[in-house]
Amino acid sequence: MFSIEQAKQMAKRLRASLEGRNQATSHSTALELVAHQLGYKDWNTASATLPQELDQPAITFDRAIPILRMFDETKAREFYLDFLGFSVEFEHRFEADLPLYLGISRNGLQLHLSEHHGDASPGSTIFVPMHNIELLRDELQGKRYGYGRPDIVQQGWGQVLEVHDPFGNRIRFCQS
Structure with missing residues (x-):
């Protein structure tokens, strides 16, 4: 308001x-x-x-940071860091042998990956609006990732490039 x-x-x-x-x-x-x-x-x-002045602060939201479930740190790093090109923002474990909680980012997109049982459900889908989707497709296809070579699909709402991580999660990059 x-x-x-x-x-x-x-x-x-x-x-x-x-x-x-x-x-x-x-x-x-x-x-x-x-x-x-x-x-x-x-x-x-x-x-x-419109009111003359706002009597109370308005409720506002910053951008959401999706949490995705992961089960294998090595596979998560291979997919998210090596293939998708994310960088690690932080890593957290309560103790050395406990599950990892990992914050990653790439050009304004932040994700959290968690091995913790209650943090997220495997098989989630996140929708990511973006620009220059063809550049992302070309970059990903050029890496010759053994478990997927995503391509752009034209949908009624725009161009979609969908990737599947090793844990059943999907990221739908979309350019309208």
């Missing part, structure tokens, strides 16, 4: 950005554009509906 003041600030930033691109616009036009972006018919409707 936005307040009127926040919407006005958005319009001010929009106007400055457009002027920086030699596309001068009036303040009222910027307000109308912001109102439309917020889902209102026009600025009058938005200003009548």
Whole structure:
């Protein structure tokens, strides 16, 4: 939820950005554009509906980090690090002989892999919106991974490149 003041600030930033691109616009036009972006018919409707100030902090979410179940550290590293190109962010074990909890990332995508029984169900699917899916396909196919050579499939919602990890989990990379 936005307040009127926040919407006005958005319009001010929009106007400055457009002027920086030699596309001068009036303040009222910027307000109308912001109102439309917020889902209102026009600025009058938005200003009548939006609160003057937000009385309480809004609930917001950062991006989700999926947790995927794994059963074999060596196979997980081969698939996620060597094949998919992720890097290790952290590793955690309560003791040396206990299950591994592994944080990995690649270009903004974070995943957690866990050997802990209750953390995740094997056979999960995660959907990952992305850009430049052809580059990812070419990279993966070039690695000649022995357990899969994924290709792009055109779906109604975009191009999908699906990979299957050694534990039955699927990652569906999608470019719309």
